[in-house]
Amino acid sequence: NAGVTQTPKFQVLKTGQSMTLQCAQDMNHNSMYWYRQDPGMGLRLIYYSASEGTTDKGEVPNGYNVSRLNKREFSLRLESAAPSQTSVYFCASRWTDSNQPQHFGDGTRLSIL
């Protein structure tokens, strides 16, 4: 019953450093999503992947890149971290061919100093 697994859970970076947030799901879902959540705001979509081999920009893609490595895994990369990217990052997955809800990981809390 792993569901959606995100690593790491916490990370502190210095401005300009790079890192990759990992996400894996074991539910055979075809769509995967990366969101960021900031205080007082709703979740904002960074990138999504409707199926293996495809990725598309969401609402706030600047400063991020993604890779849909296979059906299970969807990673988010910060090439040159900025303080404005301090946030909680959530990965989610779902079936997109029916009325099924999204399933979320527990998040990665990222601080950029």
Added chain:
Amino acid sequence: KQEVTQIPAALSVPEGENLVLNCSFTDSAIYNLQWFRQDPGKGLTSLLLIQSSQREQTSGRLNASLDKSSGRSTLYIAASQPGDSATYLCAPDSGSNYQLIWGAGTKLIIKP
């Protein structure tokens, strides 16, 4: 562009009360609407999903209604318990690239 508003932003009530959380959205052309719960430091857990053709969905003490034409959904919580304390978020699904648009949530505190 779909915009979602949740009112109130925060709510604190004694245990046992029945509650209504509100969600409004600007674009009524939705595929479904989902309600989620978020506990502190955790991810989101799906509570209810109402398809566009449905008026309401029930799960235990939770009942969600949907009025597409007026752009509104409500989440009714019966006989609230301290364990219901969490942030509740609604998200209409416009079906466009399967993206959800999120409200900022209602932070609910149930006092014992």
